[in-house]
Amino acid sequence: MEGIATNFAEVRQRMEAACRRVGREPSDVELVAVSKTFPVSDIAEAVKAGQLVFGESRLQEAEPKIDALPASLCWHFIGSVQRNKVRKILQKFAVIHAIDSLRLAEYVNGIACELGNAAEVFLQVNVGGEASKGGFEAAVLRQEIGKLCALEHLRILGLMCIPPAGPDAESARRWFVSLRELRDELQTISGRQFSKLSMGMSGDYEVAIEEGATHVRVGSLIFGHRSRRVEGELG
Numbered sequence: 001m002e003g004i005a006t007n008f009a010e011v012r013q014r015m016e017a018a019c020r021r022v023g024r025e026p027s028d029v030e031l032v033a034v035s036k037t038f039p040v041s042d043i044a045e046a047v048k049a050g051q052l053v054f055g056e057s058r059l060q061e062a063e064p065k066i067d068a069l070p071a072s073l074c075w076h077f078i079g080s081v082q083r084n085k086v087r088k089i090l091q092k093f094a095v096i097h098a099i100d101s102l103r104l105a106e107y108v109n110g111i112a113c114e115l116g117n118a119a120e121v122f123l124q125v126n127v128g129g130e131a132s133k134g135g136f137e138a139a140v141l142r143q144e145i146g147k148l149c150a151l152e153h154l155r156i157l158g159l160m161c162i163p164p165a166g167p168d169a170e171s172a173r174r175w176f177v178s179l180r181e182l183r184d185e186l187q188t189i190s191g192r193q194f195s196k197l198s199m200g201m202s203g204d205y206e207v208a209i210e211e212g213a214t215h216v217r218v219g220s221l222i223f224g225h226r227s228r229r230v231e232g233e234l235g
């Protein structure tokens with residue numbers, strides 16, 4: 001491991017370069033540093049390097065880490081959401097990235113109502129229509145977007161996707177384009193604004209930024225190789 005600070009500098013530089021290529025402002029793209037499987041000491045090193053926004057995919061793993069670190073950090077929940085964890089997730093995390101059904105959205109809305117706040121969420125879209133992946137089918141989302149927008153304790157920030165695996169970063173571009181176009185379409189259908197796009201990981205975040213990502217979720221490029229898959233991890 002060369003060093004987490006060095007990795008951050010490199011990723012941030014590449015993010016800025018990707019923004020410049022397409023005339024976007026670097027401040028319009030949030031880097032969510034995915035720290036799943038990595039210890040508190042690594043996250044503390046990232047904080048020292050200036051990073052304040054982190055992503056975790058499993059509540060049991062994240063909770064002790066969150067509690068051990070400064071309360072000023074911002075945590076994004078990027079894993080699949082189990083109902084019995086929703087209350088705790090809403091208490092510990094600022095944003096949920098993978099709301100994948102109307103039923104789950106309604107459930108989260110109910111808990112957020114009980115807690116007296118609004119949950120900030122992304123709607124996950126199964127852009128490749130893969131059986132192995134979660135997320136709304138685009139056609140279902142077109143039908144249900146009205147009902148989703150009517151949930152008063154849900155603040156829909158935008159759409160999120162994990163594209164089908166491909167041979168290289170460039171092969172993800174068409175999926176990122178399709179997510180952006182779906183967002184535009186849904187905004188027109190619903191008359192509501194939810195402009196954010198959570199897309200792009202270590203292998204393809206630069207392409208995602210070129211296609212409009214506002215949140216990239218980057219883990220291994222920053223913290224290093226993960227030796228195990230994480231329970232609750234998406235697709």
Ligand SMILES: *Cc1c(COP(=O)(O)O)cnc(C)c1O
Pocket residue numbers: 034036057078079162201202203217218219220221233234
């Ligand atoms: C693990 C994970 C990431 C980060 O993946 P890397 O390839 O390590 O950057 C991003 N998004 C989700 C949903 C993940 O589960």
